[in-house]
Amino acid sequence: MSxxxxxxxxxxxxxxxxxxxxxAIAEDPSAKSETTGIxxxxxxxxxxxxxxxxxxxxxxxxxxxxxxxxxxxCNHCPTAQAYEARIKKLHQDYSxxxxxxxxxTPNHPAAVRLDELxxxxxxxxxxxxxxxxxxxxxxxxxxxxxxTQTIAKAFGAIATPHAFLFDHDRKLRYAGRIDNGEVTPVxxxxxxxxxxxxxxxxxxxxxLTRVFGxxxxxxxxxxxxxxxxxxxxxxxxxxxKLDEAGLxxxxxxxxxxxxxxxxxxxxxxxCIEELPDFVEIHRMYRRRxxxxxxxxxxxxxxxxVAHERLKEAHASMTNYxxxxxxxxxxxxxxxxxxxxxxxxxxxIAPGGEIVYRHEDTIDALQVRREIVNxxxxxxxxx
Numbered sequence: 001m002s003x004x005x006x007x008x009x010x011x012x013x014x015x016x017x018x019x020x021x022x023x024a025i026a027e028d029p030s031a032k033s034e035t036t037g038i039x040x041x042x043x044x045x046x047x048x049x050x051x052x053x054x055x056x057x058x059x060x061x062x063x064x065x066x067x068x069x070x071x072x073x074c075n076h077c078p079t080a081q082a083y084e085a086r087i088k089k090l091h092q093d094y095s096x097x098x099x100x101x102x103x104x105t106p107n108h109p110a111a112v113r114l115d116e117l118x119x120x121x122x123x124x125x126x127x128x129x130x131x132x133x134x135x136x137x138x139x140x141x142x143x144x145x146x147x148t149q150t151i152a153k154a155f156g157a158i159a160t161p162h163a164f165l166f167d168h169d170r171k172l173r174y175a176g177r178i179d180n181g182e183v184t185p186v187x188x189x190x191x192x193x194x195x196x197x198x199x200x201x202x203x204x205x206x207x208l209t210r211v212f213g214x215x216x217x218x219x220x221x222x223x224x225x226x227x228x229x230x231x232x233x234x235x236x237x238x239x240x241k242l243d244e245a246g247l248x249x250x251x252x253x254x255x256x257x258x259x260x261x262x263x264x265x266x267x268x269x270x271c272i273e274e275l276p277d278f279v280e281i282h283r284m285y286r287r288r289x290x291x292x293x294x295x296x297x298x299x300x301x302x303x304x305v306a307h308e309r310l311k312e313a314h315a316s317m318t319n320y321x322x323x324x325x326x327x328x329x330x331x332x333x334x335x336x337x338x339x340x341x342x343x344x345x346x347x348i349a350p351g352g353e354i355v356y357r358h359e360d361t362i363d364a365l366q367v368r369r370e371i372v373n374x375x376x377x378x379x380x381x382x
Contacts, residue, residue, distance in 0.1 A: 040208060044068065049144060050143065066098030070102050070103075072164075073161040076120040076214075079160065082380070105124060105142070107217035118288050119372065121369040121372045156175075162175075163175065173204055175207070176190060176211055182378075237307070239320070243323050253350060256289055259291045260290070262344070264295070266306050272309060276313055285375065288376075306321055343360060
C-alpha cells in the first residue's frame with residue numbers, strides 16, 4: 001500500500017499510526033493511570049497467560065532462550081493478517097538460533113465492532129483465536145490477554161502487530177513494526193535486522209520504529225460496539241417484490257461485488273433461526289465488495305408477515321419477495337441445481353458464476369470464510 005493511501009485508509013477506519021511505545025500510551029484514556037509501558041533498556045514485564053493450545057505459559061518458561069520476541073497481534077486486523085506469514089517465517093528462521101517467539105492477542109472481544117471484521121471471518125475471542133491459530137498453522141505459543149489486557153498495558157502495546165525484542169538479560173532492545181512493507185515491497189526489514197544485530201553483537205540501527213496497524217480494542221470501547229448495534233437496529237428494513245426480469249438481473253450480477261443470496265420462508269423454522277447470521281454477515285462485509293440479499297418464497301398473501309419477520313431480525317440488507325408464480329420457473333432462473341427446499345444459499349461472483357451453494361442451515365463461519373477468502377483479508381485487496 002502506498003504511504004498516502006495507507007494514511008487515509010487508517011484515518012477513515014480508525015486504525016492507528018502509532019509512535020514508539022514510550023509516547024503512544026495515551027491512546028487508551030481509560031487506562032492512563034494503569035499503563036506505563038516500556039522503552040529501550042527496560043526489563044520485560046513478567047507474564048503468565050493461557051495459550052490457545054490449552055497450556056499456560058509464563059515468561060520464565062523461556063529463560064533458557066538467548067533472545068525473546070513478543071508480538072501483539074490478533075485475528076481480525078487486515079494488517080495483522082498481512083504479517084502472519086512473516087511472523088511464521090521469523091519463527092522458522094530464528095528458533096534454532098536462540099530466539100523464543102511468543103504471540104499475544106490483546107483485544108477485548110466485546111470491544112470489536114462487527115464492521116471492524118470486514119477483512120476477517122473471525123473475531124478476537126479466545127475460541128476464535130484457537131481456530132485462527134490452527135488454520136494458520138502457528139507453531140509458536142499464541143497467548144490470550146483479551147479479558148484483562150494487563151500484559152498489553154504493561155508492555156505498552158498500542159497496535160496489532162506490535163513487536164518487542166529482548167536480549168538474553170530480557171532488556172528491551174527493539175520495539176515497533178515488523179517491517180515497512182505491509183502489502184508493498186519491503187525496503188526496511190526493521191525487526192529482522194534488529195534480531196541479526198543481537199545475534200552478531202552489533203548496534204541496532206533503529207531500536208524504535210513507528211507502528212502501523214489496527215488500534216488495540218481496549219475494554220472501554222465495548223460501549224461503542226454496543227451503541228453501534230443499537231444504531232444499526234434502527235436502520236429501515238425494506239421488502240421489494242421480485243419478478244422474473246428482476247430475478248434474471250439479480251443472478252446475472254453485473255456488479256463488482258460478490259452477492260450472497262439466501263432463499264427463505266416464514267414457515268421455515270431453520271430459516272428464521274439462521275436469519276441473525278445473515279444480518280451479522282451483512283454488517284461485517286457491506287463496506288467491502290459484497291452484498292447480502294434475501295428472497296422470501298412465501299405465499300403472496302404473506303408479504304406483510306415476511307416483512308415483519310425481517311423487521312424483527314433488523315435485516316436491513318437487500319430483501320426481496322418473489323412474485324414468480326411458477327416454482328420450477330423460479331428455480332431455472334435462480335439456480336438450476338437448487339433441489340427445491342429452503343433454506344438455500346448461494347454466493348455469486350461478479351459476472352454471475354455461482355461459486356458456493358449450500359442446502360439447509362448454513363455454518364456461519366464457513367460462509368464468512370468463503371466470502372473473505374474471495375474479497376480478501378488484507379489491504380492488498382480492497
